[in-house]
Amino acid sequence: MESKKIGQPVRIRLHSSIRHPGQEIETHELQATGRLIExxxxxxxxxxxxxxxxxxxTTLKISEQDALIMRSGAVKMRLPFDTEQNRVGEYGNGxxxxxxxxxxxxxEFTEESKGGQFKVQYELHTEGSLLGTYKLNITYTEGTK
Incomplete structure (x- = not known):
């Protein structure tokens, strides 16, 4: 296995579900290639x-106690995850x-020899109102094919 410090090529599968108040659950799937760095x-x-x-x-930063999703480009987003306390994030489009x-x-984060899995369930609120409840499951495996 390549050094993860340099950046191991990985295949990524992302599955998300979103429930906005009063609406049906939306689901999204994404497959991509990327890099895992430790x-x-x-x-x-x-x-x-x-x-x-x-x-x-997109960059997902995962440590033992918390995680952070950062997105830049067409969408700008910063979502910090911490089970101990609510955190402030931001979202921008334009x-x-x-x-x-x-x-x-x-x-939950599980690291294995040839891949891993990241799961998070969270709520987003703005100005005291619930925007939605989210479930995100990201799995990655070594390699690019």
Missing amino acids: KANTFYLKYDEDHNGENIQ PATFPLQVKTNHL
Whole structure:
């Protein structure tokens, strides 16, 4: 296996479900290739995705106690996850950004010899109102094919 410090190529499968208040559950699937980097007991999973012809760079930072999703490009987003306390994140599309309260209900990370899995369940709130309840499951495996 390549050194994870340099950046192990990985295949990524992302499954998300979103429930907005009063609406049916939306589900999304994404498959991508990316890199897994390990530094000081923290893992970074980096990948690009295409959103309606525009590029979004995503970095998932995972440590033992918390995690952070950062997106830049067509969408700007910063979502910190911490099961001990609510955290402030932000979302932007174009020039406007707005703050989000992130309440993490469940956070789990499993690292194996040839891959791993990251699961998080969380709520997003803004100005005291619930925007939605989210479940995100990211699995990655060594290799690019």
